[in-house]
Amino acid sequence: MNYWLFKNEPEDFSIDDLAKAKKQTTHWDGVRNYQARNFMRDDMKVGDQGFFYHSNCEVPAVMGIVEIVREAYPDHTAFDANDPHFDPKSDPENPRWMMVDVKLVRKLERPIPLKEIKEYMDQLEGFHLVARGNRLSVMPVQPKHWKLILSLE
DNA sequence: GCCAACGTTGGC
């Protein structure tokens, strides 16, 4: 089983939006980065768990845990000219972008702020979230990093 | 295939 981190702007879709969603499940659409797509398409399996992270907001933080409930399938928002993530170069016959379905496992007892996570930089080598210039919205998390963050809860 | 220009991300 693998661990992941899903980054999202809470103003767009927050962990509370997920908590209120039908079956507390959503499709993770809108990923338009090849590396992030490849992680979803090639490596994510049903049963994998991921952190739900709030980015670009007042307190960037890990907010909760989600589980993969459906493996990669075409991201239909890429075909919709009215969707902000529309990509005219994604052909429905050969979709360029993929998404997975994730379900809320639980919210953390408290958000774990990025600032706090960064206090453990000496133990976080290889963790994309804290790497310089990181821009991945979907990334793998090593088990030791997963455990470290949960230990801060 | 190079690389400058551009748009986006995201912490602060």
Add this chain to the structure above:
DNA sequence: GCCAACGTTGGC
């Protein structure tokens, strides 16, 4: 709102 870092685009 600023700006550094990054990925993508497109002219050559």
